[in-house]
Amino acid sequence: MSGTQEQPAEAERRLRRRRISPIWLVPVVALLIAGYLGWRTYVDRGPLVTVTFRDAGGLTAGQTQVRYKAVQVGTVETIELSDDLQQVQVRLRMNKSVQGRLTEGARFWVVRPRLTAGNVSGLETIVSGAYIEFDPGGEGASERDFAGLENPPGVRSDEPGRVFTLLAQRVGSLDRGSPVFFRDVTVGEILDIDPPGLDGNVTIHAFIRSPFDGYLREGSRFWNISGINARFGGGGLKLELESLRALLAGGVAFDTPPELRDEPPAPDVTRFQLYDDLEAAVSATTKDRLVFLLYFNESVRGIEVGTPVEMRGLRIGSVLERTLEYDLASDTFRVPVRIAIEPDRIAYPSGKAGRTQEDVLTYARRMVGNGLRGRLQTVSYVTGQVVIAFDFVPDAPPAEVVLQGEEIVMPTMSADSVLASVSSVAAQLQSIPFDEIGRNLNDTLASVSGLAGSPELRGAVQGLSGVLDQAQGLLRRADEGLAPLLRRLPGIASNLDQAVGRASSAMASIERGYGAQSEINRQVARVLAQASDAARSVRLLADLLDRHPEALIRGRTDRGNAP
Numbered sequence: 001m002s003g004t005q006e007q008p009a010e011a012e013r014r015l016r017r018r019r020i021s022p023i024w025l026v027p028v029v030a031l032l033i034a035g036y037l038g039w040r041t042y043v044d045r046g047p048l049v050t051v052t053f054r055d056a057g058g059l060t061a062g063q064t065q066v067r068y069k070a071v072q073v074g075t076v077e078t079i080e081l082s083d084d085l086q087q088v089q090v091r092l093r094m095n096k097s098v099q100g101r102l103t104e105g106a107r108f109w110v111v112r113p114r115l116t117a118g119n120v121s122g123l124e125t126i127v128s129g130a131y132i133e134f135d136p137g138g139e140g141a142s143e144r145d146f147a148g149l150e151n152p153p154g155v156r157s158d159e160p161g162r163v164f165t166l167l168a169q170r171v172g173s174l175d176r177g178s179p180v181f182f183r184d185v186t187v188g189e190i191l192d193i194d195p196p197g198l199d200g201n202v203t204i205h206a207f208i209r210s211p212f213d214g215y216l217r218e219g220s221r222f223w224n225i226s227g228i229n230a231r232f233g234g235g236g237l238k239l240e241l242e243s244l245r246a247l248l249a250g251g252v253a254f255d256t257p258p259e260l261r262d263e264p265p266a267p268d269v270t271r272f273q274l275y276d277d278l279e280a281a282v283s284a285t286t287k288d289r290l291v292f293l294l295y296f297n298e299s300v301r302g303i304e305v306g307t308p309v310e311m312r313g314l315r316i317g318s319v320l321e322r323t324l325e326y327d328l329a330s331d332t333f334r335v336p337v338r339i340a341i342e343p344d345r346i347a348y349p350s351g352k353a354g355r356t357q358e359d360v361l362t363y364a365r366r367m368v369g370n371g372l373r374g375r376l377q378t379v380s381y382v383t384g385q386v387v388i389a390f391d392f393v394p395d396a397p398p399a400e401v402v403l404q405g406e407e408i409v410m411p412t413m414s415a416d417s418v419l420a421s422v423s424s425v426a427a428q429l430q431s432i433p434f435d436e437i438g439r440n441l442n443d444t445l446a447s448v449s450g451l452a453g454s455p456e457l458r459g460a461v462q463g464l465s466g467v468l469d470q471a472q473g474l475l476r477r478a479d480e481g482l483a484p485l486l487r488r489l490p491g492i493a494s495n496l497d498q499a500v501g502r503a504s505s506a507m508a509s510i511e512r513g514y515g516a517q518s519e520i521n522r523q524v525a526r527v528l529a530q531a532s533d534a535a536r537s538v539r540l541l542a543d544l545l546d547r548h549p550e551a552l553i554r555g556r557t558d559r560g561n562a563p
Contacts, residue, residue, distance in 0.1 A: 046074065046094040051108045051132070053148040056088040058112055058130030066092050066108075068134045073098050076132070090132075090148075098136065102144065105137030105157065109149035151176060154189045160210035163191060164266075166222055166252070168202045168274035169305075173226040173250035180206055181225065181253040187212035190252065204274065206252060216266040217256050221281040222274045226250035253278075257286075280306035280318060282342070290341040290360055291320070293407045294374050294388070298414045300335045302386030303376070309339050310377075311390040317341040319388065338407070339388060357406075364401045364408055371396040373413040 056079050058064075066074030074094040082089055094102065111133045135157050137143075154177055155161065171193060180188035187209055194203040208216065252274065275281035300322060309317035321338040364372075373396055377389040399411035 046096040047099050047102060047144065048077070049092050049094055049102060049144045049146060051090050051092060051146045051148045052082070053088050053090060053110065054150060056090065058110065059090060059132070060129075064129070064131055066094065066132045066134050067111075068098070068136065073134055074132075092132070094134075098134070101136035102142060103137035103140040104143050105140060106143065106146060107135040107137070107149055107153060107157075108146055109133055109152055111152070114152070154191045155207045161188065161207055162210075162213040162268055163205055163207050164213075164216065164268070165271045166204040166206055166274040167271055168204060168224070169200060170276070171202050171204065171250075172224055174204065174224065174252065175250060178226075178250040178252065180208060181251055182212055182215065182255070190250075204252075214265045215256055216254070216270070216272075217260040217263045218266050218270055219260045219263070220254055220256045220266065220272065222252055222254045222272045223278050223281040224250075224274060224276055225253045276306055279308070279315075286340070286342045288343055289317070290343060291407055292339050292341060293404060293409045294337045294339060294412050295409065296335045296337060296376065296412055296414065297332065298335075298376070300337065300376065300386075302378075303337060303388065307387060309341065309388045309390070314345070316345045316390075337388070361401065361403070361408060364410065367392075368399055368401050368411055372410075373399070374410055375413045 053059075059076055059079055061076055061079050064076040065072045066076070072095075074092045076090055077093045078091045080089050080091075081087075092108075109132070110130055112130050132148075133152070135153065138157065155163075174190055174193065176190055176192060178190040179186045180190070188207045191205045191207050193205075196202045254272075303319060303322055305319055305321065307319040308315045309319065317340050319337060320340050322335060324333060324335055326332075327334050371392040371394060372390060373393045374388055374390050376386055379385050379387055393413060396413065401411070402409050
């Protein structure tokens with residue numbers, strides 16, 4: 001009986017030992033959650049990329065962020081030196097959201113405080129510390145190894161616009177970030193400047209923002225506006241300053257001629273020449289410019305590309321090229337200078353006359369026949385500035401206008417010829433006997449001086465002075481004697497007039513008493529006529545003496561005109 005009761009109790013104890021405690025569910029669940037989170041983290045983890053920089057200044061592993069438009073898109077995991085110890089390899093753990101933009105066009109650079117002539121950037125890193133900026137690439141092959149940029153790029157991948165190539169002989173103060181101007185408005189910037197080649201040409205990559213990139217045509221002109229452009233010319237000192245930013249950071253300006261604005265936009269592969277200034281750009285890009293060739297057998301020091309070509313002191317073109325060549329025919333060296341004449345600067349009397357090759361050649365030959373010659377002319381002896389001047393030279397030696405290929409060769413006159421002309425004039429002046437003329441003039445002056453100091457002339461002058469004194473005395477006496485008479489003459493004339501009036505009254509009475517045909521009437525009429533003539537003569541005498549008192553001495557001088 002007791003054995004039967006012990007068996008169930010033993011079985012119950014064994015069953016309790018086999019049962020698992022619920023407390024073990026907690027770690028199991030935690031383990032499952034951790035595994036899930038780890039798996040999700042692994043699945044959601046972005047790619048690991050390697051960026052190579054020159055140094056790791058300001059970067060900290062596990063802390064430095066990777067940002068795009070101020071949003072964190074990655075973190076620096078490790079920083080290591082390269083095998084050659086020349087660079088720093090920074091491994092970045094990027095977010096999965098940007099995995100598709102890690103292509104060949106993606107760019108990375110370190111944002112630090114930067115102060116350049118063009119702008120100031122990265123000041124916020126003074127407080128927050130340096131970080132790595134990420135610029136996504138476009139569509140393309142996936143990439144995990146990148147070369148970091150030492151400087152921020154001028155243009156981001158999402159900024160609309162195009163990149164064009166400029167070719168220059170010199171860059172002046174241009175640098176990465178220098179602005180590009182269109183009508184004084186900033187429309188782009190210089191992205192990069194390639195090292196110059198053996199030929200000296202420099203390639204510049206310029207970015208033009210939209211819509212200004214559509215303003216470019218294949219004939220558009222670019223010129224350098226860096227710094228201050230100072231020129232000494234016939235008009236004095238001339239200073240040109242585009243803007244303060246261009247003065248500090250350099251700059252490039254461009255424009256499109258009006259006649260090209262209806263042409264299609266320039267393609268991306270178009271290469272433009274960068275000229276030193278606006279004058280050179282206009283001269284070299286004028287659509288209907290005329291190219292001539294001049295040969296000089298003298299020094300052309302001071303003549304450079306862009307040197308003005310003038311006529312009568314006005315600029316009509318520029319120098320395109322100058323070289324040195326050996327002339328086998330004359331066994332000497334000469335300097336061919338290629339110039340461009342801008343017809344727009346010359347007012348032709350009949351439209352576009354002289355624009356075609358045949359018309360230009362005919363016109364040039366006619367002008368050369370009239371003495372037109374090109375020569376070197378110094379416009380400033382202080383700076384040594386020289387221009388090529390065209391002018392008509394009197395008695396110029398005969399010359400011809402010839403064609404050399406497609407270029408018209410114009411005759412020139414050297415400075416020696418000009419000096420020879422001046423020397424000829426000087427020789428003619430020298431042939432004038434100035435010494436003999438001077439001696440004759442001295443003899444004449446000596447004779448005049450001797451005559452002026454002779455006793456005869458002094459005696460004649462003294463005699464003339466005495467005669468004048470006597471004449472003045474005579475006139476005074478005549479004036480004193482005639483003055484009372486002249487004062488009485490008007491009274492006498494007035495009395496005569498009164499007497500004639502009374503006689504006329506008496507005559508009228510006699511006519512009434514004796515008749516108009518009586519003898520006494522006739523006698524009285526004759527007396528009255530004589531009295532009237534006497535009164536008239538007295539009036540004329542008084543008037544003559546009043547106007548010409550000298551008539552008492554010299555007599556009347558107007559007898560031929562007397563009434």
